[in-house]
Amino acid sequence: MRRREIIAAAGAGLLAAPAFAGESMRVATGLPDGTRQIARFVTLPDKGRLLRLADRPPNYETPIDVFTDTVTPNDRFFIRYHLAGVPTASDLDGWSLTIGGDAVTRPVRLKMSDLLDLPSNEVLAVCQCAGNRRGFCLPHVSGVQWGDGGMGCALWRGPALRDVLKAAGVKAGAVEVWVNGADKPVMDGTPPFQKSVPMDKALDADTIVAISMNNAPLPLLNGYPARLIIPGWVGTYWMKHLTNIEVSTKPLTNFWMASAYRVPAGMFPVDHPFGTQDTGKTVPITEIVVNSVIADPLEGVQLERSGFNIRGVAWDRGSGVNRVEISLDGGRSWRDALLDRPHGPYAYRRFSLQTGGLRPGTYNLMSRATSQAGEKQVDSLKANPGGYHNNLPRALSLVVT
Numbered sequence: 001m002r003r004r005e006i007i008a009a010a011g012a013g014l015l016a017a018p019a020f021a022g023e024s025m026r027v028a029t030g031l032p033d034g035t036r037q038i039a040r041f042v043t044l045p046d047k048g049r050l051l052r053l054a055d056r057p058p059n060y061e062t063p064i065d066v067f068t069d070t071v072t073p074n075d076r077f078f079i080r081y082h083l084a085g086v087p088t089a090s091d092l093d094g095w096s097l098t099i100g101g102d103a104v105t106r107p108v109r110l111k112m113s114d115l116l117d118l119p120s121n122e123v124l125a126v127c128q129c130a131g132n133r134r135g136f137c138l139p140h141v142s143g144v145q146w147g148d149g150g151m152g153c154a155l156w157r158g159p160a161l162r163d164v165l166k167a168a169g170v171k172a173g174a175v176e177v178w179v180n181g182a183d184k185p186v187m188d189g190t191p192p193f194q195k196s197v198p199m200d201k202a203l204d205a206d207t208i209v210a211i212s213m214n215n216a217p218l219p220l221l222n223g224y225p226a227r228l229i230i231p232g233w234v235g236t237y238w239m240k241h242l243t244n245i246e247v248s249t250k251p252l253t254n255f256w257m258a259s260a261y262r263v264p265a266g267m268f269p270v271d272h273p274f275g276t277q278d279t280g281k282t283v284p285i286t287e288i289v290v291n292s293v294i295a296d297p298l299e300g301v302q303l304e305r306s307g308f309n310i311r312g313v314a315w316d317r318g319s320g321v322n323r324v325e326i327s328l329d330g331g332r333s334w335r336d337a338l339l340d341r342p343h344g345p346y347a348y349r350r351f352s353l354q355t356g357g358l359r360p361g362t363y364n365l366m367s368r369a370t371s372q373a374g375e376k377q378v379d380s381l382k383a384n385p386g387g388y389h390n391n392l393p394r395a396l397s398l399v400v401t
């Protein structure tokens, strides 16, 4: 079967994943009914079990139980595409990366061997879709109805983007780096998925062209053979199957920059504003907000009155997480969780809490993280039309018997 056919077969339920002992096969209760009805746990080629929300374009989320670990394995890493024309491995044979635009001195075409010749950097960083948890927004907003799993944390390795750009020579006056991938629209009128990054972020030492993910080649659906890594920023800039870079003296004004992925100006904290894309009313969504997720126990389970261990991860835009609190009573009272050592500013930080003995009854479990920068998860949703940056603590109901 070709990959497209496999996705279609998965869609028809022909490749339904087997149930693994101890793993959640539930779709989160807070999601809209329509999403819950069509979402399926499926296994794609080279991937483990993921929750399919859509398959044209492919949108698959990581099951929540995977977030007990700092690193998300490649085969469990979520998949997000905007365009249905996803490249196959053979489409990417002989892959190359062109660098041009009005702000380079000499346009070049680089091969994989050229990237391998450059010094290599690595960063453990969370890739999170700006719309992660959109499905829990009330009132619901349109877009892919992500639950908790539109994110993952991996060890990314490859040359710094600034070293890659050196091959073409960046001229004074460059303001943005425009990036494009190998996936294509399948319908006339759909704009190609092209994004841009401001010069200072593009030249940051931690911004890399990853050719390795968790010490292996990137999985096809996570951007093989090379993708952009923009630590601390939401996934939309992390261009997969990177094929074309334009260094520009002008801001990119296409649909994906000017209309999509924007938030009201001033609504969310940012360290490095994206000035060339700021209209005064709205700004592009950029830096990740502080957030956390409880991966164990799972929503709806029954537990013993002797107590249980609560585990999960917390993360932010790169200041680091320094506190996670847990509530068992839906946010009325909180106690501090134990934090694992940090694995770098852009990575998940694990937390845990042993509840001790509990009376029988229903408990509403929540987690709330605070960052080194002093930001805390919100008490009420910062509503915006895209349903972006939902970091409202989630309440998981469980029963102690």
Ligand SMILES: Nc1nc2c(c(=O)[nH]1)N[C@H]1C(S)=C(S)[C@@H](COP(=O)(O)O)O[C@H]1N2
Pocket: 077, 078, 079, 080, 081, 082, 083, 127, 128, 129, 130, 180, 181, 182, 183, 193, 221, 222, 223, 234, 235, 236, 237, 238, 239, 240, 241
């Ligand atoms: N080529 C390409 N790159 C892309 C996208 C895309 O649609 N096409 N989506 C972006 C978005 S919105 C996200 S959240 C991340 C998701 O990365 P993943 O699919 O590896 O999980 O990829 C980004 N890079």
Ligand SMILES: [Mo]
Pocket: 080, 128, 129, 130, 131, 235, 236
């Ligand atoms: Mo995204």
